[in-house]
Amino acid sequence: MTINKLVLSLSTLMVATSSMAEMEAIDDFDLSEISGKGGVYLSGEFAINKDGGPLWDDPNEVSGFTPGTRPIFDGAGNIVGSEECENGICGLRLAIKLNENSEGWYVLDDVSGGMSFEGLTLQTETLTTATNYDVWVDGGFEEKAVDDEVLKIGLPGTITFNDFKFKFAVANNGEFGVPLQDGTAFRQTEIFGVQLDGNITVGGNLLLFPVD
Numbered sequence: 001m002t003i004n005k006l007v008l009s010l011s012t013l014m015v016a017t018s019s020m021a022e023m024e025a026i027d028d029f030d031l032s033e034i035s036g037k038g039g040v041y042l043s044g045e046f047a048i049n050k051d052g053g054p055l056w057d058d059p060n061e062v063s064g065f066t067p068g069t070r071p072i073f074d075g076a077g078n079i080v081g082s083e084e085c086e087n088g089i090c091g092l093r094l095a096i097k098l099n100e101n102s103e104g105w106y107v108l109d110d111v112s113g114g115m116s117f118e119g120l121t122l123q124t125e126t127l128t129t130a131t132n133y134d135v136w137v138d139g140g141f142e143e144k145a146v147d148d149e150v151l152k153i154g155l156p157g158t159i160t161f162n163d164f165k166f167k168f169a170v171a172n173n174g175e176f177g178v179p180l181q182d183g184t185a186f187r188q189t190e191i192f193g194v195q196l197d198g199n200i201t202v203g204g205n206l207l208l209f210p211v212d
Contacts, residue, residue: 039123039152047114047162049091091166095174105171107188113164113196121154130209151208161196168192 091112095105127146135142171188172180179185 039121042120042122043118045114045116049112095171097174105174107169107171109167109169109190111166114162115159115164117156117159119156123152124149125152146209148210150210153206153208155202155204155206157201157203159200159202161198161200163195163197165193165195
């Protein structure tokens with residue numbers, strides 16, 4: 001991920017002391033006078049397997065494959081040809097087991113593409129009260145005393161997706177091509193797939209409240 005902009009409203013954290021841009025830290029007293037409430041402005045972009053094709057090479061020879069390559073398997077455990085992978089069907093795969101007693105895995109598969117945003121802001125704000133939307137009292141939602149600082153996340157307005165896609169699936173084993181101990185072949189069942197290409201408009205703020 002690359003950060004294109006990082007704007008801090010801190011007045012002088014470091015001071016250039018020579019033409020060689022040598023920096024000197026300010027003392028503790030001056031630092032204590034800085035609140036940081038001006039916030040942070042962030043923009044960025046990240047991409048996963050943007051150009052398609054295999055994500056890595058395996059230097060070890062695999063039986064039946066050319067040294068320096070790694071076989072790719074589909075959801076049924078069948079080998080996918082390299083020409084298919086180059087057409088963009090291969091992406092990042094994450095397999096997650098909730099605990100060691102779980103019989104299967106949740107999978108995000110074929111994750112690829114990219115997304116970018118500009119104008120995500122972070123700042124702190126002191127709130128005296130907040131609305132509790134889980135409790136209805138006297139014809140309205142409950143107002144609770146907060147009197148504390150919260151983290152305010154300003155949404156960036158527009159998020160741009162560039163052929164971003166993934167599949168959600170379940171599997172009986174975490175790794176492609178590996179049978180279970182009883183000899184059962186690997187199986188993965190795809191539940192749904194998502195592909196996004198274009199802009200999504202968002203707005204407003206997210207507030208993160210401190211908890212005990």
